[in-house]
């Protein structure tokens with residue numbers, strides 16, 4: 001989404017009559033605060049020390065390529081999950097085991113732009129098994145396992161550029177989708193940009209997602225060269241359909257700000273994916289060249305592997321009549337959201353003056369009655385009035401995204417007028433509005449895009465923070481706001497900062513996840529090729545210029561901890577196994593002068609730091625995670641000699657370290673103290 005106020009102002013002046021947007025940012029926030037803070041807001045978000053939050057909330061990190069996990073209602077940050085970006089905090093993307101996760105046909109890409117966390121669903125309700133998220137820049141989708149809160153799988157999306165309408169799920173997570181934001185030549189090739197109308201196309205990808213480790217492109221649908229923005233699956237009566245917003249039906253390729261805002265209406269593409277499945281099964285899709293990577297973490301070795309794929313099934317709608325219809329929708333729509341009953345399809349026409357709502361049952365009837373206005377490249381365009389259920393009049397300015405409370409109400413974010421608007425499904429009446437600070441993008445209700453929303457809280461994910469927090473230089477933390485939506489009127493409860501740019505978030509009752517959370521990896525099942533399962537098994541080995549060091553970490557030593565025989569010109573691999581079998585006993589490993597991050601090693605797993613020493617000398621290494629009372633003693637040395645030196649390869653397993661184990665175990669550990677406190681809840 002749009003970030004800078006100046007861009008907003010341009011948009012507004014170009015397309016919508018005079019809005020005094022300046023007042024948006026200059027009005028007194030403290031006065032506004034006094035108006036919206038009602039009663040006992042503080043007690044509603046207070047989670048006493050040692051108590052757990054009610055919900056897990058997963059926020060995308062936007063341009064940091066990660067996911068933030070928060071507790072709600074407290075707004076306490078619990079964790080970053082590394083997804084598409086290298087993260088020195090965990091060693092993700094730096095250690096040898098996870099590097100393959102970032103593999104693409106463009107090489108290893110250590111960054112992406114995450115927008116939409118999406119929880120897996122069973123029968124249209126979030127189930128807490130997995131979380132998916134899209135990479136917007138180099139189109140990818142990732143699976144996060146909610147037992148371990150780790151990225152376990154990444155699939156690159158071929159024939160696409162800008163994976164924005166992604167990774168929205170079908171009601172049983174059979175598929176997640178990814179639609180191309182930017183149209184490009186398919187297959188991508190060197191053509192004049194001004195040949196856009198002839199050569200540029202869009203694609204909609206349906207990705208099998210219900211088998212962990214086996215994500216793949218089930219099929220792609222070749223679409224006209226518009227921009228595809230967002231999507232949501234049908235549910236209940238509309239199960240089997242998928243809805244995508246498009247903008248730039250003008251097919252502009254320069255100055256889109258103006259040139260893609262000409263048409264009064266763009267489209268929602270309604271896709272009958274069950275019919276697409278049948279057409280693919282009947283051989284109506286072509287096998288199209290498509291180079292892409294599938295990367296996944298092996299569960300037992302915890303080593304990621306990459307496989308390269310080379311084709312997809314590409315379905316042209318002209319070869320499968322009835323698979324796609326266009327629903328005219330004003331104006332440059334952004335969000336498309338399906339209500340819990342599956343009947344209403346709500347569009348966020350970001351430049352529209354109303355919120356248009358389509359009816360699924362009217363759409364089916366209009367299709368049966370052939371209520372077509374036109375055709376775009378073989379895709380029938382339905383008449384606007386034939387599918388329209390209603391319009392929310394005067395909702396505010398810049399409607400973007402809508403979620404639902406499960407009680408017949410819808411909540412829409414208004415970017416330009418900077419508010420959340422509550423309205424009634426069926427009557428289309430505005431019931432309430434709440435100013436938010438400032439310029440909300442997505443909003444989120446736990447389960448609010450599903451069949452059964454947990455309609456207690458709403459989070460407003462604001463784009464602009466201005467004056468909400470202590471200033472921190474030119475860039476401020478983003479601002480999220482928590483609202484109570486249990487009553488007729490929304491109540492503002494809490495501001496809390498978020499990092500990067502969380503476009504969207506999803507949340508789920510903590511009970512659906514917390515009991516499944518894994519405490520450690522079983523050492524006995526560790527099938528890593530360089531696992532060291534006992535102290536006596538450590539050692540050093542040379543294979544030509546490669547030196548492999550097998551090492552264990554346990555409170556509070558590494559073994560071996562003295563290593564000799566390494567030479568300048570060698571590539572050294574420290575394979576460190578954490579042989580602890582206890583919750584939250586994590587060790588780290590860093591070495592002097594390494595042009596790499598540390599590795600962090602969870603109990604029972606093996607992680608490998610690659611190191612190329614550049615000069616002779618003695619190099620200390622140490623544990624980077626304060627694991628025990630004698631954490632500062634958790635260190636060792638590597639001796640690096642000149643090329644061709646006669647210093648023999650040598651690794652000790654020191655007696656000193658062994659005796660320290662005994663001492664350390666006799667001392668109280670901070671981790672154990674914390675563990676005991678949690679256990680006593």
Ligand code: K7E
Nearest residue numbers: 001115441442503504
């Ligand atoms: Cu509206 Cu990328 Cu979903 Cu930003 S997107 S807000």
Ligand code: CUA
Nearest residue numbers: 623625627631
């Ligand atoms: Cu291990 Cu600090």
